[in-house]
Amino acid sequence: MSINSLAFLGFLLAAVVLYYLLPKQHRWVILFAASLVFYLTYGLRAGLYFLVTIVLTYGFGLWLDRLSKIRPAGQTREERQAEKQALKRKKRAVLTAILLLNFASLLLLKYSASWVVALDQVFHLSLPVPSFLLPLGISFYVFQTSAYLIDVSKGKAAAERNFLRYALFAAYFPQLVQGPINRYQDLAPQLFRGNDFDWANIQNGVWRMLYGILKKALIADALAPLVQSVYSGFYDYPGVVSFLGAALYCLQLYCDFSGGIDLVCGASELFGVHMMENFRQPYFSTSLADFWRRWHISLGEWMKDYLFYPLALSKSFQRFSKWCRKVLPPELAKRATPCVVTFIVFLAVGVWQGPGLSNLAYGMWNGFWMSLGLLWVPKAARLRERYALLRKDRLMQVFGILRTNLLVIVGRYFSRATSLMSALRMLKHTLVRPGFSAVSAEMLHGLGLTMPLLIQVGLACAVLLAVSLAQERGVRVSRWITERPWGVQFALMFLALLLAVFCVYANVGYTPIAYVYENI
Amino acid sequence: MDELYELLEDCCPDVDFRAETHLIDDELLESLDIVMIVGELNDRFDISISADDLLPEHFNSAEAIWNLVQQRMNED
Incomplete structure (x- = not known):
């Protein structure tokens, strides 16, 4: 059932009427039933796949919650410390296992066919191309349930014990088609409390x-x-x-x-x-960083909280920072880690968009300008001090909007093209002829x-x-x-x-x- | 504290760290700035601020950042 169809409007109207007719404590059941019906209109197979994901993430959520609540009971401080470390390792292993499972299913269903075709083109292996059903909104619910599991493991959210309520959080029908990627702490209380008319x-x-x-x-x-x-x-x-x-x-x-x-x-x-809001007038942005704070906000926030920060502050990147301080000028050294990690995050955004090198190139295009923007900050500050023209807010705002939109438009050569070569040819055609x-x-x-x-x-x-x-x-x-x-x-x-x-x-x-x- | 101000102003020359008390809420600091600042803090004060410490209340003002630094220094 497409959300821009008359059938959806009728379905929505029926769900709203039934929702407010029921007593407050049972209203969430209507949302659950409506979500179930909505998903099943896309076919039973997709529904079954989704059910497996929900059961797995529900079970692992409870497991992580139980591990988070265990308090070390050792007699001495050393014993308690050792227990704490063991628990931490176990929690990390459980979380890694379920995240790998969650993202492996996404990679398998969404990307495997394209990768096999690409491998075949290069190595002529005559591999059979897998043909999987791509469940509706898979990228969105994989990201949403993964965020839930990470938050539970860190103690930022308590795991949902009622399976049907958890299923409603994962499959709430308005968010299923194209997000936004909601956070459990924000969405769940609103779903379960039974809202007044x-x-x-x-x-x-x-x-x-x-x-x-x-x-x-x-x-x-x-x-x-x-x-x-x-x-x-x-x-x-x-x-x-x-x-x-x-x-x-x-x-x-x-x-x-x-x-x-x-x-x-x-x-x-x-x-x-x-x-959660997903857009805030993105084409009024004065920089590419500003654009990505206003465009697909729920994905940007997800990437920031669950990829950018953990990666940038990981032990490996802390070591990389230390190394940069030894070999690079101080101004560059302090910006090296954010630049590299930003680039990696935008590669991930490109991959998220879909398989194919053109999507990867789209990520690289954005990552490159974002990283360059960060390196440019001190230089821009010095230029502003020197030239009065650069301190005219309105003029710089207009210039910033034009420059940002130009970068966004060129980026769309890659994200819309059928292949990387096609995008490059189109770009060359624009410049040369x-x-x-x-x-x-x-x-x-x-x-x-x-x-x-x-x-x-x-x-x-x-x-x-x-x-x-x-x-x-x-x-x-x-x-x-x-x-x-x-x-x-x-x-x-x-x-x-x-x-x-x-x-x-x-x-x-x-x-x-x-x-x-x-x-x- | 002066050492902290110097470090912060070095990272983000456009932000008035001595006056602002809503650095995160008013979106004056971006995620890129925060990572850069944390990297510098970890290096300068020989502490370990992790991704779990990145809460708005720890970064809304220079004073809040200083409190976080002292907390981590005492732990270490």
């Missing part, structure tokens, strides 16, 4: 869902065929069209991903469950950039820009609307519903497209 939650939720539909249907899905034409046939057009295609892909991807997140966060809000003068209205029309599309996307983008600017100033738009007089609210709701019903759900010239991040 609150009209404000319903209003905010409905507005947010409508905004998500607007982004997805009127912008992302409208641009998708055009972007596809550019990426698949860039040689037929001047190089500047490739750049335009990559820039439009940035817009498409943002509206697709964040639109989907708005839809599921709005749906979750109908039950009074507030999930820009052909500004060869671009004509007929050519753009032939690509699908027609006047009706321009008007539709232009109007929707005007709404997007107005909402984004308001959000950047800290205004919560859905709340702002609900504080208007009833007449204004009614008119806005009527317009939005008209748009949703006639442009989207009535299928008038619109075919919903699967979410880009649905198969990640």
